[in-house]
Amino acid sequence: MSFVGRSFVVASLVALCRAGSIRGSSREEGRTISVEEVQAGLQAAMQTVLDGDDDSRMRSARIEERVWQTFQALPKNDVGRLTPRGVRYLVHNYFMKEHGWLIQGLDPHGNQANVSEVHEVSILRDKAPALVESLLEARRSNHGLALTDIVTMIAALERLIFDESLALLRAAYAFNDVSMFGEVEQSRVHDVLTSYLLLFQLGSKGNLSDARLHRALKARVSRRDDWPTVVDFQKDAVMNFNYAKKDTSNPFVEPRYTFEDTLDIVEELAHGYGKWQNMECQQMKADLMDLDADGDGRIPLGKFYGRVDTTKYQFTESMRYLQEVGALDETGTEKKVRIANYLQGPSNCIASSTYYSVCCLSECEGVLNDLEVKIQAPTAEPMQLLRLVGNISSSTVDAPRQLPLAMSERLHKIAAQNGGEVPLHGRLFSEWLHFAFPNECPYPHMVEEAKTLTPSHWMDKKVALEPERRYALASAALEESESTTVADIAWASEEVLHVQEPQLIKSNIFRTMMQVAVLLTVMRAAASNWKTLRSMGADSMKKDYQLPL
Ligand SMILES: *[C@@H]1O[C@H](CO)[C@@H](O)[C@H](O)[C@H]1NC(C)=O
Ligand SMILES: *[C@@H]1O[C@H](CO)[C@@H](O)[C@H](O)[C@H]1NC(C)=O
Ligand SMILES: *[C@@H]1O[C@H](CO)[C@@H](O)[C@H](O)[C@H]1NC(C)=O
Numbered sequence: 001m002s003f004v005g006r007s008f009v010v011a012s013l014v015a016l017c018r019a020g021s022i023r024g025s026s027r028e029e030g031r032t033i034s035v036e037e038v039q040a041g042l043q044a045a046m047q048t049v050l051d052g053d054d055d056s057r058m059r060s061a062r063i064e065e066r067v068w069q070t071f072q073a074l075p076k077n078d079v080g081r082l083t084p085r086g087v088r089y090l091v092h093n094y095f096m097k098e099h100g101w102l103i104q105g106l107d108p109h110g111n112q113a114n115v116s117e118v119h120e121v122s123i124l125r126d127k128a129p130a131l132v133e134s135l136l137e138a139r140r141s142n143h144g145l146a147l148t149d150i151v152t153m154i155a156a157l158e159r160l161i162f163d164e165s166l167a168l169l170r171a172a173y174a175f176n177d178v179s180m181f182g183e184v185e186q187s188r189v190h191d192v193l194t195s196y197l198l199l200f201q202l203g204s205k206g207n208l209s210d211a212r213l214h215r216a217l218k219a220r221v222s223r224r225d226d227w228p229t230v231v232d233f234q235k236d237a238v239m240n241f242n243y244a245k246k247d248t249s250n251p252f253v254e255p256r257y258t259f260e261d262t263l264d265i266v267e268e269l270a271h272g273y274g275k276w277q278n279m280e281c282q283q284m285k286a287d288l289m290d291l292d293a294d295g296d297g298r299i300p301l302g303k304f305y306g307r308v309d310t311t312k313y314q315f316t317e318s319m320r321y322l323q324e325v326g327a328l329d330e331t332g333t334e335k336k337v338r339i340a341n342y343l344q345g346p347s348n349c350i351a352s353s354t355y356y357s358v359c360c361l362s363e364c365e366g367v368l369n370d371l372e373v374k375i376q377a378p379t380a381e382p383m384q385l386l387r388l389v390g391n392i393s394s395s396t397v398d399a400p401r402q403l404p405l406a407m408s409e410r411l412h413k414i415a416a417q418n419g420g421e422v423p424l425h426g427r428l429f430s431e432w433l434h435f436a437f438p439n440e441c442p443y444p445h446m447v448e449e450a451k452t453l454t455p456s457h458w459m460d461k462k463v464a465l466e467p468e469r470r471y472a473l474a475s476a477a478l479e480e481s482e483s484t485t486v487a488d489i490a491w492a493s494e495e496v497l498h499v500q501e502p503q504l505i506k507s508n509i510f511r512t513m514m515q516v517a518v519l520l521t522v523m524r525a526a527a528s529n530w531k532t533l534r535s536m537g538a539d540s541m542k543k544d545y546q547l548p549l
Contacts, residue, residue, distance in 0.1 A: 042138060042145070045131040046152040056155055063158075064151045067094055071147050073372035073424065074499055081144025084117045086499045087153075089425065091118055093365055094154055100274035100361045101161070102349060108453040115498070118153070123160050123355040131156065161356060165200070165266050171208040172196040173259070175215065183256035186238065189265075193234035194218070196266060200273075203353045233276055234269060241265045274358060277350065281343060281360035282395070287313050288339045289396065289439060297438025298329055298336035305465075306474035316464040317347050319473075324452040326445025340364070340434070341442040346455040347463050357455045364433065364441035367392055371424060378499070379421035382411040389436055396439045407435060417495060427496040446492070 067090055074086040082090065088106060095101040102108075105121035118124070119135040131153070138145060145153070172195035173180050178188050198218055199206045207213055221227055241264060242255055249255060257265075291299045307314045319335075322328040327341035342348075349357035370392050375384070386408055393399035414428045415421055422429050430444040451457045465473075 042131075042134045042149055043152065045128070045134045046149070046156045056159070059158070060151050060155045063094070063154050064147070066098065067151065067154070068147060069373040069376065070369060071150065072376045073378060075378040077142065077144045077501075079144060081146050082150065083144050083499075083501045084139050085115060085501055087118050087145050087150060088115065089499045090150055091154055091157070093369070095157075095356075096359070096362045097365050097369065098274065099271070100278060100359050102357045102359045102455070103157070103161075104355050104454075104456070108450065121157070123164075124157065126355075127160050127163075128156065162267055162270055164353060164355060165196075165270055166263070167208060168199045168206075169196055169259075169263060169266050171199060171214075175211045180259045183258050186255055186257070189238060189257045189262055190231070190234065192262060193238070193265065193269070194222075194231060197230055197234060197269070201350060203350070203357070233272075234265075237265050237268045237272070240268065274361060277358060278361045281348070284313050284348075285339065285343055285395075285439065287311070288315075288342070292339065295438075297339045297434075299339065301328075301335040301337060302474045302476070304337045305470040315342075316467075316470060317342075317345070318463060318465045321345075321347065321458070321463050324447070326443065326447055326453075329443070338443050339439050340437075341445065344442050346453060346458050349455040359455075363394055364437060367394060367433065367437055367440060368424065375424065378425065379418070379423050381421055382408070382415045385411060385422055389433075394437050394440045397437055403436065407432070410435075414495075417493070423495075423497050425497065425499040427494060427498070431492065446494075 070090055070093060071082065074082055074089065076086070077083050092103070092106045095103055095106075103121055104123065105116055105125075106118065107116070117135075117139070119132045119139070124132050124135075135153075137143075138149075169192070170180065172192045175195050176188065176191045178184055178192055184192075195214065195218060198214070198221065199208065241261065242249075245255075288299060291303045301319070304315050315337075317327075319328065322337060322342070322345075323330075325341065325345040325347075327338050327345055329336040329338050343360055344362065346357075346359075349359040371380075371385070371388060374388055380388075386403060390401055390403055391399050410432055411422060414426075414432060417428065418426070427444045430441065433441040434443045447453060
C-alpha cells in the first residue's frame, strides 16, 4: 500500500465536505432524500477514507467474514437494513473482539435509554465529518445500513485509527535520531519500534516532543523483567515482514528499511496488539480465579485486597470504583468482587489515546457470537438455547455440560416475559449468560451513569487505595465465605432490548428503560498489558501523577 495514500485521507475528506457532495442534497427545505441518494453518499464518504489503499478490499473481505453472521442475527428495519443501534452493536462488537479496542463514542452504555451511536465516535467526528454527516442522513431518512455499508465503515474506522500511529512513529524516529528519509539497518528499526510501543502504551499521557524524557523512560522500563516480551513482540513483527519479502530481497545483503517499510510493520503491530496484550488479561484472570473458592466468579473483598506485595498482581482499586463500574456484588451478607466485571473495568484498559483504549478481549462477546452464528435470528426458544449453550466451552467452562435446573427455569421465565422467545441482545439474557459463564460474562449491573464505564472518566480521578487501607479492609473482612448457588442469587428482572430502536419497543418496556439505568453485557474487558506499564497506568490515574523518573 502506498504511504502517500494515507496522508491524503484527511485532505480529501475536507475537500469532499467543501464540495458539499454529501451535505448539499438533504439540506434543501422540504425535500425528501431517496434511499439511493443516502446510499451513494455513504459509500462515497467511506470510500474516500479508504481510497488509494490496495489492501482495503482484502481487509474488507476479512471484516465481512467476521461480521456477517452477527449481522444476520440482529433485528432489521422494514427494508431489511440494520438500524442505528444494531450498527452500534456490530461495530462495537467487532472492535472489542478483534482488537480489544474500546472506541471513544462507542463506550459501554449500560443500555440506558440514551445510547450513543456510531456517528458520535470521536475519531469520525474529527477526521471524517463527511462520513458522520452521511450516517446522520441515513438515520434521518430511516434508511438503515446494509451489510456492505457496515463493512466499509468498519474498514474506514480501522484505517483512521491506524493512521493515528503515524505521529507516534515519527516521534519514535526523532527520539532515536533516525532519519525518516533513506534506509536504515535492522538494529535501528528495533530501536525505533520499541520506542513506538512505549509511546503507544503511554497513549495520551505520552510526550511526543521531549526526547530526553523519552530516553530516560525507555532506560527505566528496559530494566524491568518483563521488558523482553515487548522487545520480542516487535522483533517477531520485523521477522514476519522479512519473511513476507523473502522472494524479492537478496539474502546475502543485510536488509534495510524505509520509513514506509517500518510503517507497514507498525500496522502489523497495531493489528496484533490487542491479542498480544490479552495474554496478560488471561494471567490476571487466572490469578483472580485462584481466589474464588466457590467457582461462582466472585471473590470475597477481603481476599481481593489481601494480596501480599510479592505476588505479581495486587488489586488496589477502591470500593467506590468497584461499585461504580458494577464489579462489586453487594447482594449477599459479604461484599464480593465480580471477576468478569473487574477484568473488563476501565482501570484495566491501557494506552488510552484520544480516540480509543486497548482493553481485554471480551470472551463473553465470543460466546454470544457463537450463539448468533448458530441461531441466525434475534430471538430463540429456551430449549434451543439450553442445548446450544450447554455445548459452548470457554476458557474456564468445558462443554458439553448440563445446565442446572434453576438455569433452565430462569430461561423459560425470560422467554415468557418477552412473548415466548428469548431476545439474544437483551439485558436478561446477558444476566443469564453471566450465571452460565461467570468468569467470562460480566453481570449486567445497573449503573447510574454510563460514563463511569469509560477509561477517560477515571483518567484524573483517584482509583487506587493506599496499601494500609487495603490491608485494613482485608483483615476486617470475614475470612469464611458463604457459599452461594445460582438459585440463591437474586435476579433482577428488568429487561432492556439494546439493539432495538426505542420506537420499536413496546411502550411499557420503554418506560422501564427510561426509569432504570441498566448496564448491559457490553462492559468491556480490560487488562494492562505488561506489568511495567500497568503500574504506570495506575499511577497516572492519581491526581499527583508524575512521570516515573
Ligand atoms: C441524550 O444524548 C444527547 C446527545 O448525546 C444529549 O444531548 C441529551 O441530553 C441526552 N439526553 C438525556 C436524557 O440524557
Ligand atoms: C512535552 O515536553 C515538553 C518539554 O519538556 C513540554 O514543554 C511540553 O509541554 C510537553 N508536552 C506535553 C503534551 O506534555
Ligand atoms: C455439540 O458439539 C459437538 C462438537 O463440537 C457437535 O458434534 C455436536 O453436534 C454439538 N451438539 C449440538 C446439539 O449442537
